[in-house]
């Protein structure tokens with residue numbers, strides 16, 4: 001069994017088991033939203049954000065979320081979930097950014113594992129490109145070009161996430177992330193239990209969820225079996241794991257299709273994990 005679990009090895013979901021990378025991949029829901037493309041201006045973004053926030057579907061979703069608060073989940077030390085941390089406007093902005101990052105060059109692709117399996121999740125990396133099981137400055141398993149930059153604004157957002165999750169402004173200020181892995185899940189995609197341990201830094205991992213709800217399985221640091229806690233991550237949720245939980249096994253056994261709010265993608269789930277590499281910048 002490889003480090004990401006066997007469950008999704010073998011074939012990709014679109015029948016392209018041998019494909020090493022994809023250009024403008026067929027990702028139902030991801031390229032279609034209430035926006036037209038991925039090159040609109042900031043002013044257009046703001047207009048569309050307002051339009052979507054006022055739509056009946058969004059209003060109903062927001063009201064339902066307020067009506068039925070989610071019960072708190074018991075998590076191990078170092079793991080924190082902040083439900084609904086991102087506003088709808090922030091979620092829309094992130095979806096828009098993900099769409100730009102997903103486009104080639106250095107775009108979204110299905111990662112091939114050393115076992116020969118292909119992950120059902122599609123991934124684009126920022127800052128450092130992840131190839132199982134190391135980081136590189138170029139897309140070595142794809143088009144070979146330099147990886148896209150990790151934007152300062154995403155680092156700022158992640159610093160705020162750490163500060164708020166741990167209620168510790170100093171922890172936030174000390175956080176120097178330089179990697180983001182952006183994963184797209186269609187209805188059948190999932191991720192086996194694994195540890196994030198290709199980084200040299202043990203600074204926390206910041207995870208932002210967009211679109212469809214998923215079941216996020218958060219386990220222990222010893223092995224991929226029980227005990228674990230199943231947490232529902234909804235669109236806008238923040239999940240941070242650091243300290244004694246930094247090397248906990250975790251995975252996504254399923255998503256719940258059709259549960260996402262109107263944030264500019266018609267179906268599917270996006271997850272952004274932000275990390276500190278501890279690798280040299282030159």
Ligand SMILES: O=C(O)CCC(=O)C(=O)O
Nearest residue numbers: 181183196216252271273
């Ligand atoms: O999609 C998620 O919530 C988890 C992603 C993840 O585990 C990873 O990128 O290593």
